[in-house]
Amino acid sequence: MTIELKTRPRSLENHSEAKSIRRAGAVPAVVYGYGIKNTNVAVDEIDLIKALRENGRNAVLTLELGGKKTNVILHQYQKHPLNGELVHADFLAVNMKEELETEVAIRLVGEPKDKAGVLEQVLYNVLVSATPSNVPESLEIDISKLTIGDVITVADLTTAKEYAILADAEDVVAILQAPQKLEEATDEVAEAAEPEVINGGEEKE
Known part of the structure; x- marks a missing residue:
């Protein structure tokens, strides 16, 4: 599917x-x-946000530049820290037959x-x-079987022949930990159970 944006x-x-x-409602x-060559343009903000929302952050977009259609992906963007509006966007022109490296x-x-566990990503x-056309929108991992102490690594991520994951298979993605409050309470009980030493063992006159 071709997603065309006017510039x-x-x-x-x-x-x-x-x-x-x-x-004027556009994004530099x-x-x-x-x-x-580096080309400065403006694109409609609503059209850009809609295209990315419906097709994903790594969607291939088509921009018309000087009468020629160019395939691009959104490489970087900046948002206003207060209102969240797009302030600037960088589009990377791509060769549809050549592999590229991008974050997913x-x-x-x-x-x-285990509902009692605390999930940390x-x-x-x-x-x-x-x-470009084979870059996944996201990589999903099912966590429904996790119990406390279980660890998810890069090796557990969904894979396909259309793309390669460029990360160590042993890198930790997420872990289900025991609740911190429960651990602290257990420690407090253990400390309270320890015998108290009075006068450091000195003899009393």
Whole structure:
């Protein structure tokens, strides 16, 4: 499926122009990469957000630049720290037949079998190598069988022949730990049970 986004050219980056573009509901952006020189453009913010929401962060987008259609992926973006609006976007032009390396989000699916455990996710993204159209939107792992002490590693992530995961198979993704409060309470009980030594063993006159 081709996801086309309309663009309009813009001049070199400057603060006043960027503000004007954002007021008009667009996002200042730059396109670079395969077969293209750095090109400054503006894209409609709503169209961009909708395309990514419906097709994923690693979706291949098509931009029309100078009458030519260019395949790109969203390489980086910046958001306003207060209102969350897109401030700037970097699009990477790609060769659809050539593998690239990009980060893919890890999603934990389900609820742990042991409800008393505390789930801690250590790794949220992993580097993947694939052609642009084969980059997965996310990598999922079912956690419904986890009990306290169980550990999920990169080796447990969903794999496919269309992409390769570029991370150590033993890297920890998540762990189901015992509740901290329960451990602290156990320690307090143990300390209270220890015999108290009075006068350090000195003889009393």
